[in-house]
Amino acid sequence: MKYDVLIVGGGPTGSATARRLSGAGYRVAVMEEHSEIGIPVSCAGLVTGRVLEIAGIKDVIMNKIRGAYVHSPGGGEIKIGGDRTHAFVIDREMFDKEMAEMAISEGAEYLFKRKFSDANKKDGKIVISEKDSIECRCLVGADGARSRVAKCFDFPGVREYVYAMQTVVPYDTEDEFVDIFLGKDIAPGFFAWIIPEGRRARIGLGVGEGHNLKEYFRKFLKMLDVKEGGKNAGVIPLGMRGKLSEGNIFLVGDAAGQVKATSGGGIYPGLVGAKVLASSIQEFMDGGNCSYRREYMAEFGKELKKSMFFRKLFLKAEDKKIDAIFDSIDANIIKTINDYGDIDYPSRLAKEIVKKHTKLLKFLFLPF
Known part of the structure; x- marks a missing residue:
């Protein structure tokens, strides 16, 4: 099978990249290791209106958030917002599925149950070493925090990882306000959250490297007097990689470390990355120089660098x-x-x- 672009990872960033390139007339395939898009869910699913706008999706909103109660380590509390809608709680599974459907409608092909393990360059092309021989002119790693594409081609690492866990359970809380909890006894190196989605809430936390995620998660649920439901866990990469491309190999989204260090949110930075990358790949295919990193830094990368500075201050406090x-x-x-x-x-x-x-x-x- 021969493609112009092979994208590893069918999350929102991979699908957004596929949609833009397929719409521009390139033959694009998305390699997805799971049997369907959107499962397992791996994100708190709290986004701003910019995400819905750039994605072109509106019917995935489960709740509107007007503000937050922020809890200090010593038990203090401040209330912020309340004047207008600041963010949206989305159905993340449905969001991912709709992103993929839009890519497919533009001509992208999805290869399910295909796990990227290795690839080699041959005569300017990339040959994927798996059960089917897949050849592509450009390879995109949109395969998350522990990107196999990045590892295969020796890309520099991200700055650090945060480990997060979340459950969705019935919980009585104010409908349009999230709760944020700070403190080393609750979530060392990050924070804990309660995000209402109607009659239920998404309750979770993240911890820095070297801390026992499961133990802190258990303690937080006990503090809230909540019985654990089904849970999901994930890894959040912080600090953008020093290199986003090498020849005809590119990284985008979590794989590139395009994540806000202040909140751990990666959907918006990743969708901006998809937009910039699709344009850069088109330039590259036409024989031009790759301007991906430079363009991304101008579009959003500087904000990510600032967010890492804020995180350093937070960790020192x-x-x-x-x-x-x-x-x-x-x-x-x-x-x-x-x-x-x-x-x-x-x-x-x-x-x-x-x-x-x-x-x-x-x-x-x-x-x-």
Whole structure:
């Protein structure tokens, strides 16, 4: 089987890339290791309207989120938002399926139960070493945090990994507000969440490397007096890889480390990556230079670098410092958060905080 582009991974980023390239007239195949798209679900499924806009999908919304209760390590709480819809809880399985259906409608072919293991370059083409001989002019790794494509071709690694687990259970919470929990006793190196989706809620957390994910997850559910339902776990890559392409081999989405380090969200950065990559591959096919990394940095990569800086500050902060910050947050700061807070572009809020609320800057330099 011969293709112009073979994409490994049928998640939203892989399907978005396939849709754009197929629509441009290229013969595209998507290699997916599972038997169907969208299963298992591997994401909290909280996105902004930008995701729905760039994906062109609207009928997957399960709930609208107007704000959040953020809980400090010491038990403090602040309420942010409430004025308008800031995010959407989506049916992630349906979202993935619709993304694939749109790619198929443009002519993309999906190869199910096909697990990428190895590939070799031959006469400028790439030959996939698996049960069927598949040849392609360009290979795209959209195969997640532990990308086999990246490993096969020795791409540099991401900065770090966060390990996350989530369950969906009946839970009585405010319909249009998420809960975020901070603290090293709850979720060291990340945070915990409660996301309402109607009569049920998605309850989960992430932890940094070196921590026992299952133990912290069990403790969090016990704290909430929740019995565990079916759960799913995943790996979140943080810190974009130093290289996104090598000749006719490309990485996109989680495989490239295109993930917001502040929230762990990868759908929006990945869809931006798919848009930029599809255009870059077309240039490459036409004999031009690959501008993928440069274009992605201009489009969204700089925001990802800023999010890694914010994460470094977060990791350095002891629980006592976070509690002190919470104690210093007043009505004016809340207003700034409500006016400028954006989970896709946290640097916009940071810029306003620095300009308008200099009293918070002292916490960057406290020794605890």
